Amino acid sequence: xxxxxxxxxxxxxxxxxxxxxxxxxxxxxxxxxxxxxxxxxxxxxxxxxxxxxxxxxxxxxxxxxxxxxxxxxxxxxxxxxxxxxxxxxxxxxxxxxxxxxxxxxxxxxxxxxxxxxxxxxxxxxxxxxxxxxxxxxxxxxxxxxxxxxxxxxxxxxxxxxxxxxxxxxxxxxxxxxxxxxxxxx
Numbered sequence: 322x323x324x325x326x327x328x329x330x331x332x333x334x335x336x337x338x339x340x341x342x343x344x345x346x347x348x349x350x351x352x353x354x355x356x357x358x359x360x361x362x363x364x365x366x367x368x369x370x371x372x373x374x375x376x377x378x379x380x381x382x383x384x385x386x387x388x389x390x391x392x393x394x395x396x397x398x399x400x401x402x403x404x405x406x407x408x409x410x411x412x413x414x415x416x417x418x419x420x421x422x423x424x425x426x427x428x429x430x431x432x433x434x435x436x437x438x439x440x441x442x443x444x445x446x447x448x449x450x451x452x453x454x455x456x457x458x459x460x461x462x463x464x465x466x467x468x469x470x471x472x473x474x475x476x477x478x479x480x481x482x483x484x485x486x487x488x489x490x491x492x493x494x495x496x497x498x499x500x501x502x503x504x505x506x
Contacts, residue, residue, distance in 0.1 A: 325442040328366055330490075331377035333359060334398040334415065336384070352382050359400055373441055374404050375448075378413025378494035387419045388479045397427050406442065412450045413494040423453050436474050438481050445487040450477070452492065 335354040366374050378402075381393045389503075394416060401408065412426055412435055421428060425433050435450035452469050470478075482489065 323442045325372050325444050327373040327375060328362050328369070328371055329375045329377060331494075332379040333376070333397060333415070334379055334382040335359075335393055336382040337389070337393050337396070339467050345425065350382060355397075356377055356400070357378065363403050367403075371406055371447070374408040375405055375446075375492055376401070376408075376410035377417045377492060378411040380410065380413070380451075383415045383418040385419060389421045389422070390416075391425065392428075392436060394400070394426060403466070407439075409439075409492075411435070411448055411492050411494050414451075417451070420453060423450065432495050436477065440483075440487060443487060445485045445489040447478070447481065447491040449491055449493040450476075451453075 333355050334352050335355040339353055380397045384393070385389050394494055398410075401410070410430065412423065416426060417423060423435055427433070436448060438445060438447045440446070449470075452471050452474070469490050
């Protein structure tokens with residue numbers, strides 16, 4: 322088996338403009354540095370001899386404004402298109418929080434489906450994006466709006482894994498199990 326050299330990053334939390342008054346949730350995030358950090362990371366990725374680049378989601382810090390979040394997501398996605406090797410991204414809960422459907426971001430990313438698999442250098446990779454609970458609105462859904470798998474995708478995952486004999490790595494934004502997170506930072 323050949324070696325596969327990859328870079329994995331996550332939680333860019335791009336925000337076009339930080340609010341003047343910060344709450345605790347946003348105060349601990351470095352959104353004001355996201356573009357500068359991404360520019361440096363893209364340069365590093367493009368200079369190194371890598372086979373693959375993966376983002377584990379949360380490209381944006383959601384603003385609870387659908388149109389603004391679409392603009393921010395489009396901006397940072399277009400920036401990430403400067404990565405000069407195979408690049409894939411999972412959608413995170415902040416990316417999906419104000420969306421009406423996952424399809425809105427799939428269109429920006431030019432993904433037919435944000436859950437898919439591919440093979441590189443003798444490895445099988447799965448990008449596993451959670452779904453939006455469309456029964457919850459953006460305001461009342463919060464983090465729980467975007468962490469479920471449809472029965473159709475569970476079936477697809479089982480078939481994909483059963484039809485594959487390569488070593489497999491699954492990328493997702495956060496765990497899907499109902500684990501207790503008490504004390505987990």
